[in-house]
Amino acid sequence: MTNETILPSRDGEVADATGLAHLPETPAVASPEASLLAQAAEPVAYEAFNLPEGVSVDADSLSTATELFRASALNQEQAQKFIDLAVSREQAAVQKGVQAFVDLQNKWVSEIKADPDIGGDKLTASLASAARAIDRLGVPGLREALNLTGAGNHPAVVKAFVRLGQMVSEDRFAPGNSAAPTVPRSPAEVIYGASPRR
DSSP states (O other): OOSOOOOBOTTSOBOOTTSOOOOOOOOOOOOHHHHHHHHHHSOOOOOOOOOOTTOOOOHHHHHHHHHHHHHTTOOHHHHHHHHHHHHHHHHHHHHHHHHHHHHHHHHHHHHHHHOTTTSGGGHHHHHHHHHHHHHHHTOTTHHHHHHHHSGGGOHHHHHHHHHHHHHHHHTSOOOOSSOOOSSOOOHHHHHHOOOOOO
């Protein structure tokens, strides 16, 4: 007795020694890996990606992203989805930073307005004093730098300029109401007062 199994195939053929009937050949189906390898062999040429108006991507970052897209065998549509995701995340991060800056500026302004030394009823005079100090310093670009960086709203900076403005105004010479004497006075006259001249 042999080890062969005698099972009829669909066509009535007898199975071979392995127990399998001769089946008609089926066309080869490419595996997903094989199709990816075939695509990777031909470099994908991407068209310009769509970006929102006013948005640009630096060339180095785009080149790095494009290489990753090619290595992953992404088509134009798939790669565009990644570009869209990256841009939206970048815009959200920028917006979050801007909002944090605005919130901090508003907080500082509120603190200045509520400050018992320079705020409230004294705010207008305090700000005039600070402006006088900035003008008196005469440093080109100082006012612009304070505005650009937001440092001009920091309570400590405002207080410093208010105090400086007060010191500048205290240092000014205020002449008396009486006219200067026409004849020089002697030291005795200065110390003891004027005596009638003979």
